[in-house]
Amino acid sequence: xxxxxxxxxxxxxxxxxxxxxxxxxxxxxxxxxxxxxxxxxxxxxxxxxxxxxxxxxxxxxxxxxxxxxxxxxxxxxxxxxxxxxxxxxxxxxxxxxxxxxxxxxxxxxxxxxxxxxxxxxxxxxxxxxxxxxxxxxxxxxxxxxxxxxxxxxxxxxxxxxxxxxxxxxxxxxxxxxxxxxxxxxxxxxxxxxxxxxxxxxxxxxxxxxxxxxxxxxxxxxxxxxxxxxxxxxxxxxxxxxxxxxxxxxxxxxxxxxxxxxxxxxxxxxxxxxxxxxxxxxxxxxxxxxxxxxxxxxxxxxxxxxxxxxxxxxxxxxxxxxxxxxxxxxxxxxxxxxxxxxxxxxxxxxxxxxxxxxxxxxxxx
Amino acid sequence: xxxxxxxxxxxxxxxxxxxxxxxxxxxxxxxxxxxxxxxxxxxxxxxxxxxxxxxxxxxxxxxxxxxxxxxxxxxxxxxxxxxxxxxxxxxxxxxxxxxxxxxxxxxxxxxxxxxxxxxxxxxxxxxxxxxxxxxxxxxxxxxxxxxxxxxxxxxxxxxxxxxxxxxxxxxxxxxxxxxxxxxxxxxxxxxxxxxxxxxxxxxxxxxxxxxxxxxxxxxxxxxxxxxxxxxxxxxxxxxxxxxxxxxxxxxxxxxxxxxxxxxxxxxxxxxxxxxxxxxxxxxxxxxxxxxxxxxxxxxxxxxxxxxxxxxxxxxxxxxxxxxxxxxxxxxxxxxxxxxxxxxxxxxxxxxxxxxxxxxxxxxxxxxxxxxxxxxxxxxxxxxxxxxxxxxxxxxxxxxxxxxxxxxxxxxxxxxxxxxxxxxxxxxxxxxxxxxxxxxxxxxxxxxxxxxxxxxxxxxxxxxxxxxxxxxxxxxxxxxxxxxxxxxxxxxxxxxxxxxxxxxxxxxxxxxxxxxxxxxxxxxxxxxxxxxxxxxxxxxxxxxxxxxxxxxxxxxxxxxxxxxxxxxxxxxxxxxxxxxxx
Numbered sequence: 001x002x003x004x005x006x007x008x009x010x011x012x013x014x015x016x017x018x019x020x021x022x023x024x025x026x027x028x029x030x031x032x033x034x035x036x037x038x039x040x041x042x043x044x045x046x047x048x049x050x051x052x053x054x055x056x057x058x059x060x061x062x063x064x065x066x067x068x069x070x071x072x073x074x075x076x077x078x079x080x081x082x083x084x085x086x087x088x089x090x091x092x093x094x095x096x097x098x099x100x101x102x103x104x105x106x107x108x109x110x111x112x113x114x115x116x117x118x119x120x121x122x123x124x125x126x127x128x129x130x131x132x133x134x135x136x137x138x139x140x141x142x143x144x145x146x147x148x149x150x151x152x153x154x155x156x157x158x159x160x161x162x163x164x165x166x167x168x169x170x171x172x173x174x175x176x177x178x179x180x181x182x183x184x185x186x187x188x189x190x191x192x193x194x195x196x197x198x199x200x201x202x203x204x205x206x207x208x209x210x211x212x213x214x215x216x217x218x219x220x221x222x223x224x225x226x227x228x229x230x231x232x233x234x235x236x237x238x239x240x241x242x243x244x245x246x247x248x249x250x251x252x253x254x255x256x257x258x259x260x261x262x263x264x265x266x267x268x269x270x271x272x273x274x275x276x277x278x279x280x281x282x283x284x285x286x287x288x289x290x291x292x293x294x295x296x297x298x299x300x301x302x303x304x305x306x307x308x309x310x311x312x313x314x315x316x317x318x319x320x321x322x323x324x325x326x327x328x329x330x331x332x333x334x335x336x337x338x339x340x341x342x343x344x345x346x347x348x349x350x351x352x353x354x355x356x357x358x359x360x361x362x363x364x
Numbered sequence: 365x366x367x368x369x370x371x372x373x374x375x376x377x378x379x380x381x382x383x384x385x386x387x388x389x390x391x392x393x394x395x396x397x398x399x400x401x402x403x404x405x406x407x408x409x410x411x412x413x414x415x416x417x418x419x420x421x422x423x424x425x426x427x428x429x430x431x432x433x434x435x436x437x438x439x440x441x442x443x444x445x446x447x448x449x450x451x452x453x454x455x456x457x458x459x460x461x462x463x464x465x466x467x468x469x470x471x472x473x474x475x476x477x478x479x480x481x482x483x484x485x486x487x488x489x490x491x492x493x494x495x496x497x498x499x500x501x502x503x504x505x506x507x508x509x510x511x512x513x514x515x516x517x518x519x520x521x522x523x524x525x526x527x528x529x530x531x532x533x534x535x536x537x538x539x540x541x542x543x544x545x546x547x548x549x550x551x552x553x554x555x556x557x558x559x560x561x562x563x564x565x566x567x568x569x570x571x572x573x574x575x576x577x578x579x580x581x582x583x584x585x586x587x588x589x590x591x592x593x594x595x596x597x598x599x600x601x602x603x604x605x606x607x608x609x610x611x612x613x614x615x616x617x618x619x620x621x622x623x624x625x626x627x628x629x630x631x632x633x634x635x636x637x638x639x640x641x642x643x644x645x646x647x648x649x650x651x652x653x654x655x656x657x658x659x660x661x662x663x664x665x666x667x668x669x670x671x672x673x674x675x676x677x678x679x680x681x682x683x684x685x686x687x688x689x690x691x692x693x694x695x696x697x698x699x700x701x702x703x704x705x706x707x708x709x710x711x712x713x714x715x716x717x718x719x720x721x722x723x724x725x726x727x728x729x730x731x732x733x734x735x736x737x738x739x740x741x742x743x744x745x746x747x748x749x750x751x752x753x754x755x756x757x758x759x760x761x762x763x764x765x766x767x768x769x770x771x772x773x774x775x776x777x778x779x780x781x782x783x784x785x786x787x788x789x790x791x792x793x794x795x796x797x798x799x800x801x802x803x804x805x806x807x808x809x810x811x812x813x814x815x816x817x818x819x820x821x822x823x824x825x826x827x828x829x830x831x832x833x834x835x836x837x838x839x840x841x842x843x844x845x846x847x848x849x850x851x852x853x854x855x856x857x858x859x860x861x862x863x864x865x866x867x868x869x870x871x872x873x874x875x876x877x878x879x880x881x882x883x884x885x886x887x888x889x890x891x892x893x894x895x896x897x898x899x900x901x902x903x904x905x906x907x908x909x910x911x912x913x914x915x916x917x918x919x920x921x922x923x924x925x926x927x928x929x930x931x932x933x934x935x936x937x938x939x940x941x942x943x944x945x
Contacts (some may be wrong), residue, residue: 025829032823035839035866035944070822070840071945073811080818080825087825113821 013275014093014184017138021090024131028083037071040079042130043272050271052316057264057279059271059317061130068127081124082131084113089128089139096160098140098180101125130272137183137233138275147231148175150208151192151219155185173208175222183230187241190219194364195238197221197281199250199259203339203350210351216359219244227263232276235263239278245364246281252288253301253336254308257326265317284358288329291337294354297344298335305336367770368461371411372528373726378458379403379533382417382518384722385455387544389421389516391660396566397421397547398515401537403526405554411523412466413554415458418517423476426502433459433472433518434486434495444762446572446659446720455518460488465523469498477514481505526554532725537561538674539716539723543662543758545670564673565666572660578608579618579645580692581654581763587638591630600626609652618648654694656687661696661760662721671700671756678704678907681794685787690779695761697780699787701795703753713737714754719764719774726772733757733774736785745796753795757784805873805911812871812941815841839866840944846923847874847938852883854930859923859938864889867942870914870921874938876904883934885910885925889918903928904936 028038043049043061053060068075068082088107092099099107105121108114115121125136132139153169159181166188169176176182196218198204204222207213213220219238223231238244248263250256260283266276291298301309312318313327330336342350367377383399390397398420406412424432436456459470475481485499505512526533530553537551541561546568549561577586596602603615610618619626622644633641645651662670664682671680682700689695707714717724717733728734737755742748759780767775774780819837827834846859864870876883887899898921899912914921925936 022829022831025826025831028822028826029830029832029835032826032835032837032840037840037945038822038826070819073814076814076818080821083822083825083829087828090829111821111825 013134013138014140017132017134018090018093020132020134021086021093021139024086025083025090037069038079039067039069039071040082040131041065041067042127045126045130045272047268050268054316056274056277057317058266058274058277059268060274061271078124078127081108081113081115081121082127084108084111085121085124085128089136089141092140098142098159100142100144101136102144104141126272133272133274135229135233135270135273135275137180137230140180142180142183142230143228146177146179147224147228148204148222149178149182149219149234150175150204150222151213152190153187153192153219154189155182156188157181158184158186169219170213175204175208175220178221178228178231178234180230183234187237190242191217192219193217193244194359195219195221195235195244195246196284197223197227197235197246197248197263198339199223199225199227199248199256200339203249206347207351210348212351212355215351216355223259223263226259229270229276232263232266232278235281236276236278239280246278247284247359247362247364248281249285249339250283251336251338252286252291252296252298252330253338254305254312254330256286256339257283257323258308258312261317261323282362283323284362285354286337286339286341288326288333288335290354291333291335294342296337296341298337298341301330301334301336306331306334367457371523371525372532374461374465374522375403375413375415375524375526375529376532376536378415378455378461378520378522378524379417380536380722381455381458382415382520383537383540383549385518386417386419386421386516387540387547387721389419389423390547391421391568391571393420393422393514394568394571395420396563396568397544397549399547399549401550402552403554404552405526406521411525412521413524413526414519414521415462416517416519418515420515423514423516424472424474425476426474426480426482429472429474429482429484430486430495430497433470433484434488434497435493444575444577444658446760446762456488458522459486459518459520460490462520462522463488466521468521471517471519473517475505475512475514477505477512479505479512481513534559536723536725539718539725542670542674542716542756543667543718543721543723545666545673561674565669567666569660569663569666573657575655575658575762576606576608578654578689578692578694579610579648579651580689582607582642582645582692584639584642587642591633591638594630597629597631598627599624599630602630608654614650614652617650618645621648621650651692654689654692656694656696658762659687659694659696659760660721661698662758664698667698667700667756667758671702671754675702675754676706677702677754678707679795679798681791681798683787683790683794685783688779688783690765690777693761693763693765695759695764695780695783697783697787698758698760699784699791700756701753701788701791702756703751703795703798705752707752707754709750709752711750713742713749716754716756717774718756718758719766719771720760721758724772724774727768727770730767731773732767732776732781733784735776736781736788739785740788740792742792745792746799747792747795755788755791757787759784805909808871808911808913809873812843812873815941815943816843841942842867843939843941845937845939847925847936849877850925850936850938852925852927852934852936854927856886856924856926859925862921862940862942864918864921864940864942867944868915868917869943870918871941871943872899872912872914872921872923872938873909873941874904874923874925874936875909876906876934877937878906878934880906881932881934882906882928883925883936884928885923885936885938887912887914887921887923889914890920891918893919895922904934906934 031038044064044066049062049064051062070079105118156166248260250259264281368374386399400418402416404414469485469487473483481503483501487496489496546563546565548563551559590606603610664684668682680702685697687696765775765777767773823834823837844862874885883904884901886901888895889898923938
């Protein structure tokens with residue numbers, strides 16, 4: 001299908017963010033002109049202000065706000081760090097350049113702004129996200145971790161030097177890295193109609209080899225464990241702009257289950273952001289019930305696994321009946337297994353039998 | 365012989381005995397001591413030395429010299445006052461040791477400042493305890509009367525090992541200089557090296573008075589000695605005349621309780637009655653506590669001076685405790701604590717112990733002072749033993765409670781220990797206050813530095829974001845250095861003026877960077893076009909700083925600085941910060 005009505009969330013967003021940053025600078029300058037110490041307000045990210053919103057199906061921040069004032073000695077340093085960060089990312093947007101969290105940490109030193117360590121600069125970037133109310137990807141700061149995508153989707157780059165250039169995401173058998181250039185690319189043409197996400201590299205490679213993208217008309221995404229934010233953002237775009245359903249496959253244990261959940265409903269850490277979740281995505285397996293139904297080789301749940309399951313049982317994101325059932329089964333059979341467990345019945349078993357059955361079951 | 369037990373100790377003790385004699389002689393003459401010590405190795409031997417100690421003390425009259433240096437005196441003297449002489453035998457022990465080990469005589473040269481100088485060469489006849497005069501010369505003290513030489517020179521030959529004794533000898537001299545800051549001491553060692561300890565004050569502590577023994581502190585032997593020499597013929601008068609703080613009323617009451625008739629002639633008391641009398645004296649609870657005017661403590665000023673001179677600390681606190689007594693012996697404890705500067709940081713606390721102005725440099729660990737220092741929870745004073753601080757303890761008494769014959773270790777005498785402990789606590793509290801004040805200033809200065817560091821950056825990057833030129837932050841905050849390397853004079857000089865009308869809080873930070881000299885500073889504010897004193901004259905000792913917050917509105921603020929002592933220039937840096945809102 002050729003994508004005509006191009007929603008193109010990425011580019012319009014950048015303009016909004018750039019404007020917001022400039023307004024922040026103007027506000028501070030005017031305050032200083034009036035002889036007032038600049039202040040900035042943002043929603044509090046303390047745990048007491050993080051709530052689960054059934055409406056958005058993700059964690060959101062409550063109404064409570066914090067004010068950071070340059071009159072306060074304790075705020076002064078982070079305040080200056082935040083103004084610099086705002087300046088720095090504004091320059092990135094203006095020059096259409098990207099940066100990583102680590103890069104930001106080091107770049108600061110050139111401006112005589114110092115961060116104790118990268119976690120301090122990461123925190124300041126999160127502050128800026130909270131103030132601007134857009135994720136850092138929208139101001140061109142990306143994480144280090146890279147995950148990959150494979151499938152019949154033609155994209156057109158928007159990054160400087162590549163503007164207008166096109167590429168098909170099935171052109172490289174190892175998949176194409178989901179980095180800044182891809183995150184901001186325009187979607188041009190596709191024959192796919194769904195997205196299949198896997199957490200494990202071995203499984204991703206198997207799916208490519210077994211032509212899952214052809215057999216199931218799917219775009220394949222490999223998350224490398226917990227999905228990085230740029231990947232979550234990319235999955236969201238596929239879902240929102242192309243209306244593709246998203247199916248997530250992860251290990252049958254509390255940790256694999258939660259990898260799927262974060263893609264669907266986000267994390268508490270990102271409660272200040274709204275552009276990272278895909279609430280309609282589905283956890284397609286491996287379910288606890290699959291362990292017995294498919295007679296998969298399994299291991300005993302560890303104490304930590306059980307503890308984690310108890311936590312998840314009370315987590316508002318897991319309120320849904322299906323999740324609760326799966327947690328109950330885990331607790332009952334006290335077993336877990338990995339995606340690779342299907343290999344017991346031959347290398348292609350998962351693609352030949354499990355995948356079609358499961359997708360059918362989920363109405364795909 | 366106590367103190368002469370090995371070759372190193374013998375050298376040390378000989379120097380110590382003669383130096384202390386010299387210091388006492390200068391005390392008697394009431395003139396600041398000049399002491400010259402020379403130890404040289406004899407040509408003919410590896411382990412024999414010549415020790416020469418010269419002083420400017422009272423001198424000894426010519427006919428007393430043979431007896432003073434060639435005989436052990438067992439005097440009938442029983443009255444008490446504080447003196448150094450560790451063994452009460454002056455240098456005679458050193459002379460005897462020298463004679464035994466080298467078979468050479470002692471040379472003594474002395475003058476009391478009259479027209480003659482006498483020179484003797486003596487040996488001691490050990491069996492008969494009498495001096496043998498080998499030679500006597502008379503020299504003319506030929507200068508004009510006011511410039512005549514006075515003092516004593518003693519030269520002995522002795523066997524020993526300087527190489528081993530050296531660390532203790534040097535430590536001893538340094539500490540002696542600390543406890544006697546009014547003394548000039550020069551030492552030339554066998555390798556020709558010169559060690560010089562200069563006095564920093566001329567003032568000497570007031571001399572001790574001689575007093576009678578206190579009844580609580582008298583032993584049988586002393587009582588017998590008093591009885592042999594007394595001219596009184598009844599016990600009532602005897603008690604009053606020979607004992608400290610015993611008046612007629614107390615004497616009557618005591619004798620009644622002791623069951624001794626008032627008119628009994630003391631010379632008729634039988635030995636067992638004398639033993640009983642000593643016992644009764646100790647049991648009787650009506651005697652008044654001893655007075656301390658027989659003591660000659662250093663005093664807080666001199667102790668501070670001595671510590672500053674020899675340890676060169678950044679901070680010193682001194683404390684003289686009130687006089688007290690144990691078993692009838694009066695005593696005074698003086699304590700100092702020195703911190704930072706040239707005081708080294710070691711694994712453990714530096715402890716200096718003094719008894720009657722004599723440093724105790726041997727057998728430290730067994731001393732009660734260590735026990736007390738160890739018992740203190742230093743963390744309560746924000747101190748840890750590895751910080752650079754030293755404790756100085758001086759006990760003076762007519763009878764120092766030594767633990768051993770060697771007279772280097774103080775015994776755990778309840779009353780004395782309590783005074784030492786309380787003294788250390790007092791000075792430690794002062795140090796703790798000093799350190800916390802210093803920490804507070806540092807923190808405040810750091811706080812303000814944050815404004816000067818970050819506000820310009822906030823302005824600059826905000827302007828870059830907004831695409832305009834940076835706003836002026838001086839409405840919010842301003843820092844101005846109003847004195848930079850300013851050298852003070854005898855009169856107050858104004859700093860640059862700080863325009864403070866728009867700020868609600870003004871911070872003043874003044875440092876005296878001079879290594880020695882103190883400064884006087886004050887802060888003035890312009891109110892209704894008139895300068896008012898906001899912070900009155902404060903002393904800034906060398907290396908110290910003050911930090912003050914001024915609240916309220918002033919049109920302008922300035923600092924004035926001058927030298928505390930007119931001829932001693934100090935070096936001042938000062939900053940004024942203004943903060944709005």
